[in-house]
Amino acid sequence: MRILAYHVQPYEEKAFVNWAKNNGIEVVLEKGLLSVDSVDKAKGFDGVTTQQVIPVKDEEIFKKLKEYGVSQISSRTAGVDMFDGLLAKNYGVAITNVPRYSPNAIAELAVSHAMQLLRNVKHINSAMRNGDFTWNKDLISREIRNCTVGIVGTGKIGLTAAKLFKGLGAKVIGYDKFINEEAKEVLEYKDTLDDLLKESDVVSLHLPLFDDTYHLINKENIKLMKDDAILVNTGRGALVNIDDVIEALESGKLFGAGIDVLECETMYVNQKVDDEKIKGTVVEKLMSMDNVVLTGHFAFFTETAVDNLVSTSLDNIKNSVETGKLQNCTNM
Incomplete structure (x- = not known):
């Protein structure tokens, strides 16, 4: 199993490394946002995770993800209003979130x-x-x-x-x-x-x-x-x-x-x-x-919350790939 993590911040890196080591799964860290220009990087991965407030509502993104066999975007957030849920559903891409974190x-x-x-x-x-x-x-x-x-x-x-x-x-x-x-x-x-x-x-x-x-x-x-x-x-x-x-x-x-x-x-x-x-x-x-x-969207910004956001978002992908069942899905 391979997971691509978009828009990884320095404060998240430790949590990603620990989760990958504990689960024996390859997680590739990408600093850039998920966008039309970067979606090609998802080719060859089983799932992607991202954390961004920039909208992900371009049809080409979901079209490419379907083409690459990526059926899930796991958001490292509770809210998912930055995604076009209907467009994602039309292309068979599930949007999952982290509903409970610290x-x-x-x-x-x-x-x-x-x-x-x-x-x-x-x-x-x-x-x-x-x-x-x-x-x-x-x-x-x-x-x-x-x-x-x-x-x-x-x-x-x-x-x-x-x-x-x-x-x-x-x-x-x-x-x-x-x-x-x-x-x-x-x-x-x-x-x-x-x-x-x-x-x-x-x-x-x-x-x-x-x-x-x-x-x-x-x-x-x-x-x-x-x-x-x-x-x-x-x-x-x-x-x-x-x-x-x-x-x-x-x-x-x-x-x-x-x-x-x-x-x-x-x-x-x-x-x-x-x-x-x-x-x-x-x-x-x-x-x-x-x-x-x-304050500039700092409410979530604690060590405990960041660890929960990263680990749950990756668990969402791991469980869906291994069992075929989605958890914390918002649009399917």
Whole structure:
């Protein structure tokens, strides 16, 4: 068995080497992205894995993979919206993912963002840079134990975030179309998203991106939120209309926002960019705001999560080749 790994990052190499050694399987590491220009490299392999936010939606990619007998793309991600699932299915190419990988990684950053905003850390740092160390009344903060935290999306990650917030003393409520019975022990479910937004001091998003979750948070339902509410998004960028969020932050409707993902993140994620590239964009705007904590898709970025992502994606290929059965498949 031979597996080709596209877009391998230096921080992933150890996990790839360990998995290959432990399983006695050849894994070839390729630094470039899976694209029309690189798909020919997949010839002679039993499966490919990749991790990228750049879209894989060119028909020629799937046509070539079918020609080479490669019937699976194993994504080293939970979300698979970067792939054209229907096009892949038409060419008999399964898209598999890693639905569960260290939920603590994502949940911990969500809590961290919320706490920085509640404690006015960026405001305090800005004042200190100007030599102002006074206990300004505008910098007085709230304690999490006096807050209601709304978890939108109560799957594995959302539940983990709920447990962490509850452990800090917060009242935790939740909303999800699909009730997680385990979550009932930690949070109180609300009947509608609107109900959750109205009651929450902190709203944390932990949802996949589908047509019905696109711009789930927007100008209309931001109006329902408390005037001093905090929004945290460590899910998918397009879950929120970021222009509407910025407007609410500037007007004071929202107290703060913790953002790890953006709809436009392909312009900057996991790369070095100069000022000109982000000039005039929402990225530049958010970076300049003291009531925003912005990170560049780093929520997953822990040693445990990276190892889980690599090993599970390779297991997906190994098991499908050896048994003929797909696991964690999203499109077949």
